[in-house]
Amino acid sequence: MPEFQEKAPLLQKEAIAPGIFRLTMHAPEIAGAAHPGQFVMVQVDTSMDPLLRRPFSVHQVTSGGNIQILFKVVGQGTARLARLTPGDQLDCIGPLGRGFFLDRRDRLCLIGGGMGIAPLYFLAKRLLQTGESPGDDYVFLGGRSREEISLFAAEFFDLGYTVKVSTDDGSMGHHGFVTDLLGPVLPDMERVYTCGPFPMMRIAAQKCGQAAVFCQVSLETHMACGLGACLGCTLTGADGRYIHVCRQGPVFDAEEVAWTT
Amino acid sequence: MDNINGMDIDLRVRLGELRLRNPVMTASGTFGYAREFSQLVNLHRLGAIVVKGISLKPRPGNPPPRVVETACGMLNAIGLENVGVQGFLERKMEFLRGVNSRVIVNILGDSAAEYGALAGKLTGIEGIDALEVNISCPNVKKGGVAFGTDPAMATEVTRTVKGQTDLPVIVKLSPNVTDITVMARAVEDAGADAVSLINTLIGMAIDVGSRRPKLANVIGGLSGPAIKPVALRMVWQVARAVSIPVIGIGGIATAEDALEFLLAGATAIEVGTANFYQPRAAESIIDGLRAYLAAQGEDSVRAIIGALQIDEA
Numbered sequence A: 001m002p003e004f005q006e007k008a009p010l011l012q013k014e015a016i017a018p019g020i021f022r023l024t025m026h027a028p029e030i031a032g033a034a035h036p037g038q039f040v041m042v043q044v045d046t047s048m049d050p051l052l053r054r055p056f057s058v059h060q061v062t063s064g065g066n067i068q069i070l071f072k073v074v075g076q077g078t079a080r081l082a083r084l085t086p087g088d089q090l091d092c093i094g095p096l097g098r099g100f101f102l103d104r105r106d107r108l109c110l111i112g113g114g115m116g117i118a119p120l121y122f123l124a125k126r127l128l129q130t131g132e133s134p135g136d137d138y139v140f141l142g143g144r145s146r147e148e149i150s151l152f153a154a155e156f157f158d159l160g161y162t163v164k165v166s167t168d169d170g171s172m173g174h175h176g177f178v179t180d181l182l183g184p185v186l187p188d189m190e191r192v193y194t195c196g197p198f199p200m201m202r203i204a205a206q207k208c209g210q211a212a213v214f215c216q217v218s219l220e221t222h223m224a225c226g227l228g229a230c231l232g233c234t235l236t237g238a239d240g241r242y243i244h245v246c247r248q249g250p251v252f253d254a255e256e257v258a259w260t261t
Numbered sequence B: 001m002d003n004i005n006g007m008d009i010d011l012r013v014r015l016g017e018l019r020l021r022n023p024v025m026t027a028s029g030t031f032g033y034a035r036e037f038s039q040l041v042n043l044h045r046l047g048a049i050v051v052k053g054i055s056l057k058p059r060p061g062n063p064p065p066r067v068v069e070t071a072c073g074m075l076n077a078i079g080l081e082n083v084g085v086q087g088f089l090e091r092k093m094e095f096l097r098g099v100n101s102r103v104i105v106n107i108l109g110d111s112a113a114e115y116g117a118l119a120g121k122l123t124g125i126e127g128i129d130a131l132e133v134n135i136s137c138p139n140v141k142k143g144g145v146a147f148g149t150d151p152a153m154a155t156e157v158t159r160t161v162k163g164q165t166d167l168p169v170i171v172k173l174s175p176n177v178t179d180i181t182v183m184a185r186a187v188e189d190a191g192a193d194a195v196s197l198i199n200t201l202i203g204m205a206i207d208v209g210s211r212r213p214k215l216a217n218v219i220g221g222l223s224g225p226a227i228k229p230v231a232l233r234m235v236w237q238v239a240r241a242v243s244i245p246v247i248g249i250g251g252i253a254t255a256e257d258a259l260e261f262l263l264a265g266a267t268a269i270e271v272g273t274a275n276f277y278q279p280r281a282a283e284s285i286i287d288g289l290r291a292y293l294a295a296q297g298e299d300s301v302r303a304i305i306g307a308l309q310i311d312e313a
């Protein structure tokens, strides 16, 4: 699969909610090759601190060779990204890793928790290109509060999906876990895609396993390179052997992962 | 030879019998088996590629988390995960043979005999140009003391490897010693054709919120720009202590970094952690060396090796 290193000019910065930002940058080579679920390694600063690139899912590819990332400020690197202004350049490497499987069209459910929403929007858009109406397909989004989630709920709704929301504080939709929403619809589903906190994906994977529904998950680990070179991004696979998230993933079939860890 | 502004610049260097088209190599464990970088880097321009350390049997490595970033550097406790010598020869060499650059295989073991057996298996294989012996590994027979911290053990490993191969042997030194020149002299006496230094410095980081170490292995190896001054000092000391070529490693990311090591006495350098955040670092170092030499009116990189000038007090 092709990979590129591009100095991408930042075109737009949107403040979505406190601490949550969406960046649009011009990266035509990466945009042209990206597949939903793949990620980019972004150099957040050219000084030596922070030193390593940060991984972000491709949130969307838009016309004219642009890509978007959606992120939450959690530390130094994301804080720097949040301070950028349009016109600044971001050195990006991508698209990297193995993305979601989307050859066939079945009845689907996309479950995103927190910033796990990021890759699912790209996935939801690409799935539309198969030409079928997504009205019977579900998107379940979980977040802290209405503030964090309402814009995304509207965006997935505009694509034509049936959208349901859960919030930790009950300010929008179901008050509780996003995976609670899965139970009633699961028997009708043929495929579930999920990205979010590990415990959330574990519950989704277990439910799908019991119902014999094909489930794909997008995992996160600490990554020094994103290229398969440092061997730092390991998690434990279902067979007890280590899996390398950056090259074998970040998207895995749920049954490939050891959910006990 | 390359031509810049009408001037021929010669970047060739020799490490004993090993001839390199330029002194810029990639460090073991930071460049995979080269294929990982093939889409981002012009591999054919590199002086040499040192592959991820290989052991006799595949090793699974340490539990995660294995890497953590620190100020201007990173800690790693990969645990020497690798495909094993057979996996390497069967699955990785074919690609490397197609790369028009020198290939150096980094080896590791838990006994001198294992190092020797590895050297034997890697000798006479088309496409392998030299061995780099990582002696920063624990000697299982000596309760896990690293070979590279004891002159007698380092001597034994070097002799055993030399006895099993006619390839040039580079011994990679550990910085986690009181006097690295003692180790350098020991392996020189044991027949090493060159030394490379430094491997990572042992370090640690703690998450104060959870009161737990940030690495599952508790301790790990520090690398990156943070270690460069220490590495440079050690290279300078070793270059004055031995007469075999010295390869400088540690935090090198730019041509200026590389030049510091060459001036301190290194004949070649290896780029490590920088490959992770700037995959083209080695290529831009090659370009930068040439530009520097042209600006300084030198026609060969060999003119600046060890050319450090220290004013008398």
Ligand SMILES: Cc1cc2nc3c(=O)[nH]c(=O)nc-3n(C[C@H](O)[C@H](O)[C@H](O)COP(=O)(O)OP(=O)(O)OC[C@H]3O[C@@H](n4cnc5c(N)ncnc54)[C@H](O)[C@@H]3O)c2cc1C
Pocket (backbone or CB within 6 Å): A039, A050, A054, A055, A056, A057, A058, A069, A070, A071, A072, A073, A074, A075, A076, A077, A078, A079, A115, A118, A119, A219, A220, A221, A222, A223, A250
């Ligand atoms: C394949 C992949 C895709 C990702 N996509 C997105 C995305 O689309 N949007 C988004 O907001 N984030 C995403 N992340 C997570 C993002 O990379 C981290 O939040 C970011 O690197 C943190 O950098 P920092 O310098 O701000 O924080 P740091 O100062 O490095 O760390 C802050 C805190 O976050 C933890 N942390 C750092 N990196 C990770 C990580 N990779 N996984 C889990 N915990 C981590 C640290 O342990 C620390 O507690 C993704 C991660 C991966 C591996």
Ligand SMILES: Cc1cc2nc3c(=O)[nH]c(=O)nc-3n(C[C@H](O)[C@H](O)[C@H](O)COP(=O)(O)O)c2cc1C
Pocket (backbone or CB within 6 Å): A230, A231, A232, B027, B028, B029, B030, B052, B053, B054, B076, B078, B080, B106, B134, B172, B198, B199, B200, B222, B223, B224, B225, B227, B249, B250, B251, B252, B270, B271, B272, B273, B274
């Ligand atoms: C993730 C990682 C893996 C490494 N693996 C090896 C290895 O297998 N064998 C070895 O001799 N050195 C290994 N090293 C050490 C490097 O080759 C190099 O000596 C060290 O990182 C210092 O150089 P740097 O600061 O440029 O990275 C590794 C370093 C890192 C960061």
Ligand code: FES
Pocket (backbone or CB within 6 Å): A222, A223, A224, A225, A226, A227, A228, A229, A230, A231, A232, A233, A244, A245, A246, A247
């Ligand atoms: S992040 Fe370096 S190998 Fe996966």
